[in-house]
Structures are given as structure tokens and as C-alpha cells.
Amino acid sequence: MSNGFHIVVCGSLVPDPLQTLQPVMGASGLPELKSEMMLPSVLDPWAGHALFEAAHLAAKTPESKVWLVSAGPKARLQQLMMTLAQKVPFELVALDGSASGFTDASSVAKSLSEAIEGIAGLDRSRMLLFGGCASASRDAGATMQIVGERLSIHDQFLAVDELDVENDGSLRILERIEGGQYLESVCEGPPAMLGWATGTLPEPKNNPQVGMMNMRTIMPALQRAQSVSVGAGDSTFASVEVPQQRRETRIVKDLPADEIARELVEWIRS
Amino acid sequence: MQTPERQSMEVDIVCTGFGPATGGFLTTLAEAMNDDQGQPALMSRVMPGMPLQVICYERxxxxGFGVSGIVTRAKGIRDSLPDLDPSQIPLAHSVEGEEVLYLLDPHKVSRRSWSLKMLDRLVHAGKWLLPYKEHAVKLPYIPGFLSKHDGLLLSMGQFNQWVGSQxxxxxxxxxxxxxxxxxxxxxxxxxxxxxxxxxxxxxxGNPDAGFMPGMDIRAPLTVVGDGPVGSVGQKLDEHFGLPEGNHQREWALGMKMVIDLPPDCELKPGMVLHTFGYPEPEIFGFLYVYPDGVASAGIFVPSWLDSPVRTSYRYLQHWMTHPALWKHLEGSTMRSWGAKSLQESGKAGEPFLVGDGYARIGEGSGSTNVLTGSGVDEAWTTGVQLAEAVIELVKQDKPFTRENLENTYVRRRRESWVEKEGRVAERSRDGFQKGFVRGLIGMGITGLTGGWLNLSGDSKPPHERIPSIEEHYAGKIPADELKKMRAQCTESGTSLQEALLNRCGWPEIPFDGxxxxxxxxxxxxxxxxxxxxxxxxxxxxINPELCESCSEKLCIDMCSGQAIAPGENDGVPQFDREKCVHCGACMWNCTRARDGDAEQTNxxxxxxxxxxxxxxx
Structure with a gap:
């Protein structure tokens, strides 16, 4: 029997963080980002860490495989894959739906878990379910737990920074807790759900060969993408806003560090 | 540390740079890759039995990152995309109106020749008879060669993204x-x-943590569409040189903002405003109005602006606050900002278009028309022409030799409107070498005679054109005062160019946040x-000694992203990669010639x- 892992990573796109994000009320009565379809996208950073950790684990564990289950507008997913597919090997399961962030966690989780149940060849007894600790669709941090519950995965870990596979096949997991400390847990093995924080791996380099290999499966997956409804359901959005920035630019030269610190403290207190 | 082995991969066609030229190439090629039954029609040579393997790398x-807003006749684009629906492309709109404004100088501080001052006086004297408003005169008609009637306004970023997604x-x-x-x-x-x-x-560039040598992508055909400052194009020019008599000495820096217009702005989507005459006579401006109250507004600072003071960002602000523009822009909000170098030698800067195993398309191949001020449609069309040639050669199982590419791609290009119009435009801007008014007249003559008549002017590399600050301000600012200003700016770490503009009477910019x-x-x-x-x-x-001896250090002030800063003791400037917008302005604004190659800079x-x-x- 194989000892490899079947790692399913849930992750979707978010607007490139360098863009101007302006929430507006859309014509449908639901909030959206102004010019959202014009905004370039990146993989949600937490899901990105999850994917890179998954690929790293799969590379050092023979007979392992990685799937990326991603719900988002098909055209945006396609664009995202141009950069992501060069990073690590994975097989895409694409769901065509909203990734606006103005969705509710349970409907996203329902779509994701149904898609996972439909993955051909997935051995759920060997499954590690990965995602970002507060992601999967720019949500409030509940999606991954709900996906895990719907798939009857009871060992769930959040804000994970490290996963080690012990010699006996058990999993040693470090979860972030308050005060900069870690909670160390050990579970017997898969299935388990891990919502990743930042992990420990840098972003992989772009590898053209990985890109070529991935693209053979990505395009058919995008063409097969099922349309899913991950809307807000009965939720009502009272208002939408982004945190207000406050910036005061002043150029100074040769100011002692103590003086800069004093000014900063004064500024924060004010 | 053990150096990892350099990997290699084989494909049939590798493209460098994804701009409009490569977009046209790949769109045309992709349409021919399958037959009516969806079966591969063009087969791979490097992977027998597989369809043609085509790959494009974008820096x-x-x-669609870091390009520009444009107005285009879209002749070539529409020829190859007959069903093009602008409403499907964000920010695209048909051209609904065009105006060209001659901007007078409301502050009387710009560098105006006596002939231009004379013209300004005439305009002022006859302003009751002219379409004069807010220190600007609307040209009564737009010559046919400049008009983009029935054309398209596009955001190149959005257009490229749309083409890429298709x-x-x-x-x-x-x-x-x-x-x-x-x-x-x-x-x-x-x-x-x-x-x-x-x-x-x-x-x-030395190996560091996680070193991974760049992969070699070997291909029977390399398609070079990496633009005017692309590394592959530059290396090819270094290796093969330029055809005799050709040069790439004319440049411009385009700097612009994408803005949300104020709600009460009267400009309608599809409106195109072009300006000249201010903030310096040589600086051209544009305002393109997209749907949903968004506009693209910017200026072009040309290499033949013979001034060592050319801070594009400051000039952009003076242009926006000109009364004729400010009446539209007041209350606007910046959404994004960017800059790009344009290769403005056009046909005169054409490199060898093909060689064994490669072909060049787009702006870097000299396709930009400097008379009509059009480059995207031409670039797209050269890509289409190369694709048609490639399809012909693959179907005939012929290799991508220089001769075969000459007989297919170059032949198509020479017979096309891109070439014919490019030849008309080839000498249209020569007059600017001897002054702005002469240049304008020269452009008019060229345009109206279809290129039969031109005004002459010898081209020089930019670094030979730019006087020192002391030479430029001789007789305007006393040498002692200039020396003091230079010392004060060095001491305080502030811009000498800003100080000089202020000293010459340019008003402070009224920042509105x-x-x-x-x-x-x-x-x-x-x-x-x-x-x-x-x-x-x-x-x-390249040569630190040249930088140390340079008193202008124009690279610092022309750096669009403020990525180049003064070095220690005013020596070699410092470069901060994290601020660079890759506009390439530093390359052609350096005032020192490269050792051993007077056409290049340091x-x-x-x-x-x-x-x-x-x-x-």
C-alpha cells in the first residue's frame, strides 16, 4: 500500500495587493470592488503558502499528489494560472464562480467540498486538506473548517507554520497561538485539515518545465470548470469600506534615531 | 557551493515579450493551428507527432502590466479581429471626437524661441477671432495624417490582457x-x-541562496517582440549591428496617469485631446476619455528637448494644471501612474528584421509611425505578417532561415501599409533637430505632401544634444548663483532641477492630495x-569614472520611479530596483557616451x- 499523501489545497485568487481597491455597491445590490474584472489577481498569499508546503511535502514523499481546488471567475483563474503554474506541480480543479470576497463561507465551503468529493482517484484516507488559515475565498476564516467538517475530517489545525512527518507516519504540527508561541500537536496521520499561516518555505522560483507540465492539465480543467453559486445568499451587507490610510510625508536628513522614535510615538498617541 | 546545472528545453517557436506585436502574432498563429475538425494543422518539428509548440515569455x-493608454486607427487590429467589440474590453471605446490644442504659456516661463514668441503674440492679438479659450487655441482642423477618426481608444494593459485571455x-x-x-x-x-x-x-548577478541558472529555451524560430528597451533586441543589435544608415537616436519618455474624472466633467467617453506648446514647446500631451469617468492623461518628453532640465513628473503636473486642461481635471483623483520609453526613430531605426532563426516585430523593429503618432496598430500588424509567414513556411516544411523569412515575412511587410506609411514618416521629424517651429512645419509639409518634401536636420545621439546645466543657463542665471544652488541642493539632498525650475519662475504645484x-x-x-x-x-x-565626472546626472532626474539616487560624494548614482518601473529613460538620457561605442551611453x-x-x- 502506498504511503504517499493525497494533498488537496483550497485556494483562490485575490486582487493584486498593489491595486487600488475601492468597495462599491454593485448594480445587483451586492457589494463589489470597483472595476474588479480589470484588477490583476494573485493567489491568496495564505493559500499560496499552503500550496508551496503541499508541493514540498509531495516532492519528498513518494507517490504523493497535489490538487489545487480553486473557485473564481474562470477568466481570472486562467490569468492566475499563467504565473502560478510555473511554481510547483499540481492538478487544477476549477470552479467557475465569484471570488469577490463578498460571499459567505458556508456556500463556498459547500462548493469546494463537493468538488473535492468528485475528484477521480482521490483516496480520502490518505488526504491532507490544505488551505490558508483565513482564506479560500477572502472570507472570515471559517471556510476551511467547514470544508473539513463536510468531508468528515475531524483532525483540524489552524494557523499552521510547520508540518513534519514522523517515521511512524504520524504528523507533528506547529500551530501559532497567542504571544508568539506555538502549540505542538501530533496526530496519527491523514486525513487531516491544515489551515496554513505563512509556513517556512520561500516562494519557489519560476520553473519553465513545471509550467509546461502543468499546462497540459490546467487548460482542460478550466474548460471543464463547473459553474458554482457562492453568493452571499440571504446575507445583507450594510456597508463596505476599506481602512482609511493616513500618510504624512516629510523628508528629513541626519535626524537621530531617538528623535525619530520620539516623533513616531507622539504621532501614534495623537 | 555547487552550481546547479543549466537546464534546456526545446520548442518550435519562442517569443520574447507580450505586447501588441506578439499579441497579433500569436492570435493569427493560433487561429491556424487547428483545422475545421479541431485537429492540429501545424505540426511540431521538435516534438514529432505533436502540434506546433509555441511559448511566449513576458518580463x-x-x-498587460506597465504599458500605456493609446488612440489608434485600429486598421490592422480590426482586419485580423473583424468581430472586435470594444464593449468586451474594459476601458475600450470608439473615438467620438478629436481636438488638437496649441497651449500658450500662462506663466511665460517656458523655453520659447523668438519665432514661437512671435506666434504667441499673433495669437494673443487675434484671440477674438480665433477659437481661443483658457490660454489655448483649438486647431480648426486636424490633418488627415494625424486624425484617428473611427479609431479606438484603448488601455494597452486591458487590451493585452484581453488578447492574452483569448x-x-x-x-x-x-x-x-x-x-x-x-x-x-x-x-x-x-x-x-x-x-x-x-x-x-x-x-x-552572482549565485546566491536558491540559485537557479536561467533555462535555455532552444527553438528553430525566436520571435523578438520585446519592445524598444528589450534585452533580446538590444543584444541582437549589439551582435549584428544596424543596417547601414539606420540609427536609434530618437526617443521620448511617455509619462501619464490614469485618473477618475470629477463627476461634473463634461468630457464624453471617446474624446481625444492632443496638445503641444506647453509646458515646453516640444512636450506633447494627451487626454483620452474612457468609459465610466476614467481618463488617461500624460505627456511625451522627447530626446530632442535640448535641455538638461527635463523632470518629466514636474512637467506632467504643469501640463495638467494648464487652464485648458485643468478645467476638465480639477477634482480628479489619480488611480495609477506609469511611464514608458518610446523608440521614435521609426523606420530610420529599423534593425535587421530577420536572420537565421529569428524575426523581429513591433516597436523594437522600427514599426512605429512617427508622423501619425501611431505604434500599436503597426506593431500588431507586423506580428500578423510574421504569423502568416510562419504558417506558410511550416505548411511548406521550410526552415526558418534568413532567406525564407525574407521571402515571406519581410516581403509581406514591405508590401503593406505599415511600410508605405513608415516611409512617408521616415524623415518627417528631421526638422525638430533644428528647432520646434521648424519641426512642426516639417511635419506638416511631410504629411501634406505624402513624404515628397521634408525639412532636413541631422540626427544626433541624445547624449550629444544635451548641454551642461552651466551652458544651458549661461546668461540666465549667474554662474556664482548656479554654483551656490548646486552646493545647496547637494547638501540638502534635494533636486537641483526642481530648484532651477523654481528659480526660472515656474510656479509651485498646488498639491491637492x-x-x-x-x-x-x-x-x-x-x-x-x-x-x-x-x-x-x-x-x-558601466564606467564609474564617467559617472563621477558627470555634473548633470540626468539619469537621476529623468528616472520616472525615483529609483536612481545620488551616490556617495556625488559619485556613481545608486540604483534601487524596488522602485524601477522599467521605463528605460536612464538608458537614453545618460549624457556620457559609452567607451568604444558613441551610439550608446554609459x-x-x-x-x-x-x-x-x-x-x-
Whole structure:
């Protein structure tokens, strides 16, 4: 029997963080980002860490495989894959739906878990379910737990920074807790759900060969993408806003560090 | 440290740079790759039994990053996309109205020749008879060669993204952004592919943590569409030179903002405003109005602006606050900001279009028409022409030799409107070499006579044109005062160019925190620049002694992203990759000739990762 892992990573796109994000009320009565379809996208950073950790684990564990289950507008997913597919090997399961962030966690989780149940060849007894600790669709941090519950995965870990596979096949997991400390847990093995924080791996380099290999499966997956409804359901959005920035630019030269610190403290207190 | 082995991969066609030219090439090629039954019609030579393997590498982190807003007749684009529906492309709109404004100087501080001052006096004297408003005169008619009637307004970023998504959804070609191409692979004067950039290096390019040598992508055909400052094009020019008599000495820096117009703005989508005459006579401006109250507004600072003071950002603000523009722009908010170098030698700067194993398309191939001020449609069309040639050669099972590419691609190009109009335009701007008014008259004569008559003017490399600050201000600012200003600016770390503009009477910019902001704030609010670690610096000061002896250091003031800063003791400037927008202005604004090559400057602009993250541009 194989000892490899079947790692399913849930992750979707978010607007490139360098863009101007302006929430507006859309014509449908639901909030959206102004010019959202014009905004370039990146993989949600937490899901990105999850994917890179998954690929790293799969590379050092023979007979392992990685799937990326991603719900988002098909055209945006396609664009995202141009950069992501060069990073690590994975097989895409694409769901065509909203990734606006103005969705509710349970409907996203329902779509994701149904898609996972439909993955051909997935051995759920060997499954590690990965995602970002507060992601999967720019949500409030509940999606991954709900996906895990719907798939009857009871060992769930959040804000994970490290996963080690012990010699006996058990999993040693470090979860972030308050005060900069870690909670160390050990579970017997898969299935388990891990919502990743930042992990420990840098972003992989772009590898053209990985890109070529991935693209053979990505395009058919995008063409097969099922349309899913991950809307807000009965939720009502009272208002939408982004945190207000406050910036005061002043150029100074040769100011002692103590003086800069004093000014900063004064500024924060004010 | 053990150096990993350099990997290699084979494809049939490798393209460098995803701009309009490569978009036209891949769109046309992809349409021919399958037959009516959906079966492969063009077969691979490197992978027998497989369809043609076509791959494109784009330097920027995504396709459509860091380009520009344009107005185009879209003749070539519409020929190859007959069902093009602008409403499907964000920010696209048909041209609904055009105006050309001659801007007078409300502050009387710009560098105006006696002939232009005379013209201004005449305009003032007859302003009751002329279409004169807010210190501007609307040209009564737009010559046919300049008009973009029935054309399209596009955001190049959005257009490229749209084209890229069509290509990706076809699944027939692969486009990989975020992967800079370092150089062509040349063996016995034959281009056999490209080498990708090394990853995991220090700033000097030495192997560092996670070093991964750039992969060699070997291909029977390399399609070079990497634009005017692309590394592959530059390396080919270094290796093969330019055809005799050709030069690439004319440049311009385009700097612009994408803005949200105020709600009460009366400009309608599709409106095109072009300006000249202010803030300096040689600086041209544009305002394109997109749907949904968004506009693109900017200026072009040409290489033949014979002034060592050419801070594009400051000039952009003076242009926006000209009364004729400000009446539309007041109350606007900047969404994004960017800059790009334009190769303005056009046909005169054409390199060898083809050679064994390679072909060049787009702006870097000299396709820009400097008379009509049009480049995107021409670039797209050259890509289409190359694709048609490639389809012909693949179907006939002929290799991509220089001769075969000459007989197919170059022949198509020479017989096309791109070539015919390019020839008309070839000498249209020569007059600007001897002054602005002469240049304008020259353009008019060329345009109206279809290129039969031109006004002459010998071209010089930019570094030979730019006087020193002391020479430029002789008789205007006393030498002692200039020396003092220089010392004060060096001491305080502030810009001498800004101080000189203020000293000459240019008004302070009334910052409003929305549209009129300091350049530092513009970089924060609209710059959207990012540079991943682990790559070599792409701006290199070749001979430090030349930098140390340079008193202008125009590279610092012309740097659009303020990525070049004064070095220690006013020596070699410092480059900060994380601020660079990859406009390439430093390369042609350096005032020192390169040792051993008087056509080049002391700044090498190579390939780099990162840059602007805005697809609205």
C-alpha cells in the first residue's frame, strides 16, 4: 500500500495587493470592488503558502499528489494560472464562480467540498486538506473548517507554520497561538485539515518545465470548470469600506534615531 | 557551493515579450493551428507527432502590466479581429471626437524661441477671432495624417490582457509572464533560442541562496517582440549591428496617469485631446476619455528637448494644471501612474528584421509611425505578417532561415501599409533637430505632401544634444548663483532641477492630495511597483569614472520611479530596483557616451524582474 499523501489545497485568487481597491455597491445590490474584472489577481498569499508546503511535502514523499481546488471567475483563474503554474506541480480543479470576497463561507465551503468529493482517484484516507488559515475565498476564516467538517475530517489545525512527518507516519504540527508561541500537536496521520499561516518555505522560483507540465492539465480543467453559486445568499451587507490610510510625508536628513522614535510615538498617541 | 546545472528545453517557436506585436502574432498563429475538425494543422518539428509548440515569455509579473493608454486607427487590429467589440474590453471605446490644442504659456516661463514668441503674440492679438479659450487655441482642423477618426481608444494593459485571455483559452499557445528573457542564444550568427534570467542571485548577478541558472529555451524560430528597451533586441543589435544608415537616436519618455474624472466633467467617453506648446514647446500631451469617468492623461518628453532640465513628473503636473486642461481635471483623483520609453526613430531605426532563426516585430523593429503618432496598430500588424509567414513556411516544411523569412515575412511587410506609411514618416521629424517651429512645419509639409518634401536636420545621439546645466543657463542665471544652488541642493539632498525650475519662475504645484501630489506620494499611491528578490540589478553604470565626472546626472532626474539616487560624494548614482518601473529613460538620457561605442551611453539597461503592477495603463 502506498504511503504517499493525497494533498488537496483550497485556494483562490485575490486582487493584486498593489491595486487600488475601492468597495462599491454593485448594480445587483451586492457589494463589489470597483472595476474588479480589470484588477490583476494573485493567489491568496495564505493559500499560496499552503500550496508551496503541499508541493514540498509531495516532492519528498513518494507517490504523493497535489490538487489545487480553486473557485473564481474562470477568466481570472486562467490569468492566475499563467504565473502560478510555473511554481510547483499540481492538478487544477476549477470552479467557475465569484471570488469577490463578498460571499459567505458556508456556500463556498459547500462548493469546494463537493468538488473535492468528485475528484477521480482521490483516496480520502490518505488526504491532507490544505488551505490558508483565513482564506479560500477572502472570507472570515471559517471556510476551511467547514470544508473539513463536510468531508468528515475531524483532525483540524489552524494557523499552521510547520508540518513534519514522523517515521511512524504520524504528523507533528506547529500551530501559532497567542504571544508568539506555538502549540505542538501530533496526530496519527491523514486525513487531516491544515489551515496554513505563512509556513517556512520561500516562494519557489519560476520553473519553465513545471509550467509546461502543468499546462497540459490546467487548460482542460478550466474548460471543464463547473459553474458554482457562492453568493452571499440571504446575507445583507450594510456597508463596505476599506481602512482609511493616513500618510504624512516629510523628508528629513541626519535626524537621530531617538528623535525619530520620539516623533513616531507622539504621532501614534495623537 | 555547487552550481546547479543549466537546464534546456526545446520548442518550435519562442517569443520574447507580450505586447501588441506578439499579441497579433500569436492570435493569427493560433487561429491556424487547428483545422475545421479541431485537429492540429501545424505540426511540431521538435516534438514529432505533436502540434506546433509555441511559448511566449513576458518580463513583467503579468501580461498587460506597465504599458500605456493609446488612440489608434485600429486598421490592422480590426482586419485580423473583424468581430472586435470594444464593449468586451474594459476601458475600450470608439473615438467620438478629436481636438488638437496649441497651449500658450500662462506663466511665460517656458523655453520659447523668438519665432514661437512671435506666434504667441499673433495669437494673443487675434484671440477674438480665433477659437481661443483658457490660454489655448483649438486647431480648426486636424490633418488627415494625424486624425484617428473611427479609431479606438484603448488601455494597452486591458487590451493585452484581453488578447492574452483569448489565447490562453484556446490552449494552443502558452504565455508565461514573470519570466524575463536574458539574451538570445547565438551560434555561428544563427539565433537558436533564448536564455532565461538567472534566479537566486545577488545584485551583481552572482549565485546566491536558491540559485537557479536561467533555462535555455532552444527553438528553430525566436520571435523578438520585446519592445524598444528589450534585452533580446538590444543584444541582437549589439551582435549584428544596424543596417547601414539606420540609427536609434530618437526617443521620448511617455509619462501619464490614469485618473477618475470629477463627476461634473463634461468630457464624453471617446474624446481625444492632443496638445503641444506647453509646458515646453516640444512636450506633447494627451487626454483620452474612457468609459465610466476614467481618463488617461500624460505627456511625451522627447530626446530632442535640448535641455538638461527635463523632470518629466514636474512637467506632467504643469501640463495638467494648464487652464485648458485643468478645467476638465480639477477634482480628479489619480488611480495609477506609469511611464514608458518610446523608440521614435521609426523606420530610420529599423534593425535587421530577420536572420537565421529569428524575426523581429513591433516597436523594437522600427514599426512605429512617427508622423501619425501611431505604434500599436503597426506593431500588431507586423506580428500578423510574421504569423502568416510562419504558417506558410511550416505548411511548406521550410526552415526558418534568413532567406525564407525574407521571402515571406519581410516581403509581406514591405508590401503593406505599415511600410508605405513608415516611409512617408521616415524623415518627417528631421526638422525638430533644428528647432520646434521648424519641426512642426516639417511635419506638416511631410504629411501634406505624402513624404515628397521634408525639412532636413541631422540626427544626433541624445547624449550629444544635451548641454551642461552651466551652458544651458549661461546668461540666465549667474554662474556664482548656479554654483551656490548646486552646493545647496547637494547638501540638502534635494533636486537641483526642481530648484532651477523654481528659480526660472515656474510656479509651485498646488498639491491637492488627489491628483496633484509629490512624486514620492505618486509612487506610493499610483506607482504600484514591486521587485522580487533574487535577481541581478538591470541598471548598470558601466564606467564609474564617467559617472563621477558627470555634473548633470540626468539619469537621476529623468528616472520616472525615483529609483536612481545620488551616490556617495556625488559619485556613481545608486540604483534601487524596488522602485524601477522599467521605463528605460536612464538608458537614453545618460549624457556620457559609452567607451568604444558613441551610439550608446554609459548606462546599460538589461533585463529585470518586477516593475509596475497596473493593468489599467
Amino acid at each position: 513583467a509579473d503579468d501580461i 489565447l490562453m483559452s484556446s490552449g494552443l499557445v502558452q504565455v508565461w509572464p514573470g519570466m524575463p528573457v536574458k539574451e538570445p542564444l547565438i551560434e555561428d550568427d544563427q539565433v537558436v533560442g533564448v536564455r532565461l534570467i538567472d534566479q537566486g542571485t545577488d545584485r551583481e 488627489k491628483l496633484l501630489v509629490s512624486q514620492q506620494d505618486a509612487l506610493l499611491m499610483g506607482g504600484k511597483v514591486q521587485a522580487p528578490p533574487g535577481y541581478a540589478d538591470h541598471v548598470v553604470f 548606462i546599460k539597461f538589461g533585463v529585470g524582474a518586477g516593475g509596475l503592477h497596473s493593468a489599467e495603463n
